[in-house]
């Protein structure tokens with residue numbers, strides 16, 4: 001999808017929007033998504049009761065089980081080979097022409113995706129894709145790999161949101177009450193994940209070509225100018241946003257005129273992220289389930305000591321990979 005020609009995009013974008021249900025806070029599959037999350041977080045809880053520490057490794061393993069089930073179906077739960085192949089193919093693709101293609105691995109990966117698409121498990125995105133109109137250019141088996149790798153940034157965003165909530169006990173208490181009252185529609189947890197990607201965008205660069213002449217403070221740019229939008233520049237602009245460096249979920253909970261809204265972690269306009277709602281639903285439900293009967297507090301790493309996050313002056317970067325939490329039963 002991302003690298004599609006304008007013509008192919010016309011057919012692929014609607015397919016993406018229909019299956020991912022962009023613009024719909026609660027996906028039609030919300031019930032099965034919740035079931036998957038409840039089961040997988042229950043399994044993670046068992047592990048946490050024993051270790052009392054949540055590491056990135058344990059969280060990410062659970063996240064991927066959830067993602068494989070939501071996208072490809074329950075049959076894909078333990079298909080770690082698929083995720084491994086995806087990660088390796090991505091790493092090679094990032095080096096582009098510098099390393100030879102691994103055709104065998106790509107074929108194995110695509111064959112596995114095709115298998116799950118043929119199976120079309122009800123309640124999964126693969127099941128929904130089977131009932132969504134396609135054209136010769138849509139090629140669902142080529143869309144799913146992008147959806148899978150895009151879910152990767154969802155795990156970073158969720159773990160960083162947990163880092164914020166672990167320090168902000170007041171927001172956590174309100175979020176818990178909200179989750180009890182309105183699960184799975186949880187605006188505060190959703191806003192906390194949005195804050196995570198505002199503060200630490202997982203896609204900090206948006207590329208565009210202008211379609212008309214644009215006027216700037218210091219002159220005009222002609223049609224067809226390539227633009228690079230560096231989102232942290234807007235998200236952390238303390239001259240226009242007083243909350244720029246604070247954890248401020250309320251930014252996402254107010255009714256506002258969106259015309260000049262400068263916070264675009266999921267981009268904006270006709271090319272905005274079509275996975276926005278499904279990933280926000282997944283991330284907020286994962287947080288709700290985790291926080292339900294456990295408290296999380298920042299823990300030191302195995303070799304490093306951590307400074308607790310200062311919610312009034314948040315750092316410009318936050319590695320999810322080295323974050324750890326001490327877990328206690330409530």
Ligand code: HEM
Nearest residue numbers: 001002147150151153154157203265266267271273275279
């Ligand atoms: C925290 C998680 C995510 C963030 C912050 C995010 C953000 C973004 C951003 C900024 C873009 C670029 C849009 C543009 O060029 O204007 C994008 C594109 C896209 N995202 Fe996401 N995304 C996330 C997760 C997902 C997920 C889970 C899916 C699918 C299930 C997804 C599907 C896509 C697709 C298909 C595109 C290409 C859209 C197009 O070219 O028209 N994303 N995303």
